[in-house]
Amino acid sequence: MLSLMSEAAVERKVAPPLWRNIRVLRGFGQAVFVVVVVLAFRELFLNLQFGLDRQGQELNFEFLRQRAGFSIKEGISYNPNQSFVRALQVGLSNTLRVAVVGIVLASIFGLIMGVARLSTNWLIRKIAQVYVEAVRNTPLAVQLVFWYVAVVLALPSGVSGGLSIWNVAFISNRASVIPWVRAEDTFGVWAIFLVIGIAAALAARSWRTRVSERTAQPPRRFLWSLGTFLAIAAVGYVVAGNPVRLDVPKFVDRTYEGGAQLSPEYTALLLALVVYTGAFIAEIVRGSILAVPKGQKEAAEAMGLTPRQQLRLVVLPQALRIAIPPINSQYLNLTKNSSLGLLIGFPEIVSVGRTISNQAGGATQVLLIWMATFLTLSLTISFFMNLLNRAVTRRGERR
Amino acid sequence: MIPGSELPTDLERAPLIIEEERAVEVAPSKVPTTPGEWVRQNLFSSIFNGVVTVLSAAVVLYFGFQLLRWIFVSADWAVVKANLRIYMVGRFPLEEVWRVWASAYLVAFLIGLSWGVSGLRLRWTPRKAALRAVLGVAVLLVLAYLLEGLRIWILTLAIPATVAAGVLLGRAGSRRLRGVVIAGWVLVFPAIIVLLRAFDGVPPQVWGGFMLNVLLAVAATFLSFPVGILLALGRRSTLPIISKFCVGFIELFRGVPLVTLIISGQFILPLMLPPRMQLSLIVRMILVFTIFSSAYVAEIVRGGLQGVHFGQYEAAKAVGLSTTRMMALIILPQALRMTIPAMISHFIGLFKDTSLLAALAITDALRAARRASAQLEFIGDQKEALLAAALLFWVVTFSMSRWSQRLERRLGVGER
Numbered sequence: 136m137l138s139l140m141s142e143a144a145v146e147r148k149v150a151p152p153l154w155r156n157i158r159v160l161r162g163f164g165q166a167v168f169v170v171v172v173v174l175a176f177r178e179l180f181l182n183l184q185f186g187l188d189r190q191g192q193e194l195n196f197e198f199l200r201q202r203a204g205f206s207i208k209e210g211i212s213y214n215p216n217q218s219f220v221r222a223l224q225v226g227l228s229n230t231l232r233v234a235v236v237g238i239v240l241a242s243i244f245g246l247i248m249g250v251a252r253l254s255t256n257w258l259i260r261k262i263a264q265v266y267v268e269a270v271r272n273t274p275l276a277v278q279l280v281f282w283y284v285a286v287v288l289a290l291p292s293g294v295s296g297g298l299s300i301w302n303v304a305f306i307s308n309r310a311s312v313i314p315w316v317r318a319e320d321t322f323g324v325w326a327i328f329l330v331i332g333i334a335a336a337l338a339a340r341s342w343r344t345r346v347s348e349r350t351a352q353p354p355r356r357f358l359w360s361l362g363t364f365l366a367i368a369a370v371g372y373v374v375a376g377n378p379v380r381l382d383v384p385k386f387v388d389r390t391y392e393g394g395a396q397l398s399p400e401y402t403a404l405l406l407a408l409v410v411y412t413g414a415f416i417a418e419i420v421r422g423s424i425l426a427v428p429k430g431q432k433e434a435a436e437a438m439g440l441t442p443r444q445q446l447r448l449v450v451l452p453q454a455l456r457i458a459i460p461p462i463n464s465q466y467l468n469l470t471k472n473s474s475l476g477l478l479i480g481f482p483e484i485v486s487v488g489r490t491i492s493n494q495a496g497g498a499t500q501v502l503l504i505w506m507a508t509f510l511t512l513s514l515t516i517s518f519f520m521n522l523l524n525r526a527v528t529r530r531g532e533r534r
Numbered sequence: 535m536i537p538g539s540e541l542p543t544d545l546e547r548a549p550l551i552i553e554e555e556r557a558v559e560v561a562p563s564k565v566p567t568t569p570g571e572w573v574r575q576n577l578f579s580s581i582f583n584g585v586v587t588v589l590s591a592a593v594v595l596y597f598g599f600q601l602l603r604w605i606f607v608s609a610d611w612a613v614v615k616a617n618l619r620i621y622m623v624g625r626f627p628l629e630e631v632w633r634v635w636a637s638a639y640l641v642a643f644l645i646g647l648s649w650g651v652s653g654l655r656l657r658w659t660p661r662k663a664a665l666r667a668v669l670g671v672a673v674l675l676v677l678a679y680l681l682e683g684l685r686i687w688i689l690t691l692a693i694p695a696t697v698a699a700g701v702l703l704g705r706a707g708s709r710r711l712r713g714v715v716i717a718g719w720v721l722v723f724p725a726i727i728v729l730l731r732a733f734d735g736v737p738p739q740v741w742g743g744f745m746l747n748v749l750l751a752v753a754a755t756f757l758s759f760p761v762g763i764l765l766a767l768g769r770r771s772t773l774p775i776i777s778k779f780c781v782g783f784i785e786l787f788r789g790v791p792l793v794t795l796i797i798s799g800q801f802i803l804p805l806m807l808p809p810r811m812q813l814s815l816i817v818r819m820i821l822v823f824t825i826f827s828s829a830y831v832a833e834i835v836r837g838g839l840q841g842v843h844f845g846q847y848e849a850a851k852a853v854g855l856s857t858t859r860m861m862a863l864i865i866l867p868q869a870l871r872m873t874i875p876a877m878i879s880h881f882i883g884l885f886k887d888t889s890l891l892a893a894l895a896i897t898d899a900l901r902a903a904r905r906a907s908a909q910l911e912f913i914g915d916q917k918e919a920l921l922a923a924a925l926l927f928w929v930v931t932f933s934m935s936r937w938s939q940r941l942e943r944r945l946g947v948g949e950r
Binding site: 258 | 579774776794804886889900903924
C-alpha cells in the first residue's frame with residue numbers, strides 16, 4: 136500500500152526510466168511468470184500425451200461410455216452391463232452416504248466427548264481424555280484397517296444370524312441390519328404438510344419474538360415453534376393415513392429380510408471416520424468453550440444468571456462462533472478421508488475410479504473427475520457452514 | 535456444570551455481616567484438602583454425578599480387565615516379535631541395516647545435544663518420577679519380550695546412551711555449541727540420505743517400514759517449507775496473476791484427498807515427467823507429499839504473516855527497507871516463530887498420512903502389519919499386528935504433540 140502511494144507520488148513529478156518504472160516492472164515480472172508456468176505445464180502435458188500415445192490411450196472422456204463389467208456390491212441400483220459413468224455415480228452416492236451420515240454422527244459424538252472433557256467429574260474427564268489422545272495420535276488408515284479386519288470382520292458369523300439385539304437389529308460379519316423407516320405411496324401428501332408445518336413454525340417463532348418484545352414475557356420460541364410443527368405434522372399423518380412404515384428386519388432362511396442392511400465395509404468406514412473425526416471435534420468443542428473470555432462468565436454470574444443460563448445464554452453462543460470455522464474444516468477432512476475406503480474395498484468414488492483406470496486406463500481423466508468431485512463437495516459444505524456462521528453471528532449482534 | 539459456578543448460598547446473608555473478614559470466611563475453599571474431600575468434589579459432587587461415576591467406573595473396570603487379560607493372556611504377540619525387522623525397516627537388506635542404526639544414533643545424538651544446549655532440565659516431582667519409573671519399566675518389559683540376542687540389546691541400549699552423551703556434551707559446551715546444533719539439524723537429513731544411499735548403499739525402492747514413514751514425513755516437511763513460504767508470500771502479493779495462481783494451487787491441493795494424489799503419483803506422474811527423468815516410486819511419493827504439504831504449509835505461514843502486527847510492516851517501510859528485505863529481516867522471522875506449534879501439528883498430520891502408502895505396493899509400517907498377519911503361522915493375529923503399528927505411530931506423535939505444547943507455552947504464542 137505504502138509503496139504504491141509513494142511511487143505514484145514520484146511518478147507525478149518525473150516519469151522514471153522504463154527499467155525502474157514499478158508498473159512496467161510489475162507487468163514484466165508477471166509476464167515472465169506466466170510464460171514460465173505455461174511452458175512448464177506445456178512440457179508436462181506434452182510428455183503426458185506422448186506417454187499415453189505409446190500406451191495407445193487417448194486423452195478424452197469417451198472411454199467412460201464403455202461397459203463397466205465389474206460388480207459393485209452396494210449403493211444405488213447398478214449392474215455390470217452398465218457404463219463406467221454409472222459406476223462412478225454409484226461411487227459418488229456411496230461417498231455421499233458415508234460422508235453425510237459420518238458428519239452428523241461425528242458432530243454428536245464429538246460434542247458429547249468435548250463436553251465430557253470439561254466435566255466436573257474426574258473419571259468422565261479422564262475417559263474422554265484417554266479417548267482423544269489415543270485416537271488423535273494414531274493414523275486413520277491404521278484405525279480403519281483395525282476396525283475392518285479386527286472388529287467388524289471378527290463379529291459373529293452371519294450364517295447363523297449373528298448377534299441379535301432384541302430381534303430388531305442384527306450385527307454380524309456379513310452385515311449390520313437396523314430397523315428403517317420406509318415411505319408409503321401417500322408420503323407425498325404428508326410431505327406437503329411437513330413443509331407447511333415448517334413454515335408455520337417459523338411464523339410462530341417470529342410471532343413469539345414480537346410478543347416477547349412488546350410484553351416482556353419469556354419468548355419460549357423453541358417450544359412454540361416445535362409445538363406448531365408437531366401439531367401440523369400429526370394432522371398430516373392422520374390425513375395421509377400412515378405415510379411411513381417402520382421396517383423391522385428379520386432373520387429368515389439364513390438371510391436378512393427388510394430393514395436397512397449396512398455392509399461390513401460401510402460399517403467399518405463409518406465407525407473409523409466417526410471415532411477419528413469425533414476426537415478432533417471434541418478438542419475443538421473443548422477449546423472453544425475455554426476460549427470464551429473468563430470475564431464473560433464472571434459477568435453472567437455477577438448478573439445472577441443460573442449456571443445453566445450462563446452456559447446457554449452467554450458461554451455457548453460465543454463458543455459456537457469460535458468453533459464453526461475449525462469444525463467446517465473437520466467436515467471437509469471427513470469427506471476427503473472417506474476416500475480411505477479404498478484400503479478396505481468400500482466402493483466409494485476413489486476406489487471405483489481406481490478400478491476403472493486399472494481396467495480401461497484413463498488415470499488422468501479419473502483424477503480430473505476426483506478433483507472436480509471433491510472440490511464441489513468441499514465448496515458445498517463450506518457454503519452451508521458459512522450460512523450457519525452468518526446466522527450465528529447475526530443472532531449474536533441482535534442480542 | 536462448571537467448577538465453582540454456583541454462588542455460595544451464604545452470600546444472600548452477606549450484607550448482614552459487618553466485619554469484612556467474616557465475608558471472606560464464607561467463601562467455600564476450592565482446593566480439596568483431604569483425599570476424601572477430593573473424591574467428594576471430583577466424583578460425587580451431586581447424586582447425578584455419583585451415579586455417573588459408579589456406572590462409568592463399572593464400565594472402565596470391566597473393559598480394562600478384559601483388555602489387560604487380552605494383552606497378557608490371550609493375545610499372541612509372536613507375530614510382532616517375528617516381524618520386528620519388517621516393521622522397522624521393511625525389506626531393507628540385513629547386511630546393510632547398520633546404516634539405519636548409524637542414522638538413528640546420529641539423530642539421537644543431535645536430540646541429546648540440543649537438549650543439553652537448551653539447558654532444560656526434567657522436573658522431578660514425586661508424581662512425575664513415579665510416572666516415568668512405570669513408563670521405563672514398561673518399555674524395558676516390552677523390549678525384553680521383543681529383543682533376542684546380546685547384539686541387538688547392545689545396539690538398542692546404545693540409543694539412550696547416545697542421547698545421554700549428547701546431553702552431557704551439550705551442557706558442557708552450552709553457548710558455543712549453539713551454532714553446531716542448528717547446523718546439525720539442517721544437515722542431518724541429507725546426511726542420513728547419503729548414509730543410506732551412498733557407498734554402495736540401498737536404493738530407495740527397498741526402503742520400508744516405520745523408517746520410511748519417518749523419512750517420508752521429514753523429507754516432505756523440509757522440502758515443502760520453502761515452497762510453502764513462497765506460496766504464502768505469493769498469495770499475499772499485490773501482483774494479481776501471481777496471487778491468483780497461488781490461491782488456485784493452494785486450494786486445489788487442499789481440497790483433494792491425499793489418496794487420489796498418491797494414486798496419481800503412481801500412474802500419472804511417470805508419464806508427465808520427461809522420459810529421461812524416471813524417478814523411483816518412493817522418490818515420486820516424496821514429491822507428491824511435498825506438493826500436498828506445501829499447500830498446507832502455505833496456509834500456516836499465511837496465518838503467521840497475518841499475525842504480525844501491521845505496525846511492523848509500517849516501521850520496516852519507514853526505515854526504508856525494500857519489500858524483500860522487510861520480509862526477510864522483519865516480517866518472516868516473527869511470522870515463522872509464531873507458526874512453530876502449527877508446523878509441528880502439521881508434521882504430525884503428515885506423518886500419520888504416510889500410512890496411506892499402504893494403498894500402494896510399498897511396505898510401510900501399516901502394510902508391514904498386514905503382511906505379517908497374512909503369514910501362515912500368524913493368521914488370525916491381525917489385532918496384535920495392527921496394534922503394534924498403531925503403537926509405533928502413537929509413541930512418536932504423542933511425544934511430539936506434548937513437546938509442541940511445551941514449546942507453545944515457552945514461546946508464549948497467543949499470549950501477545
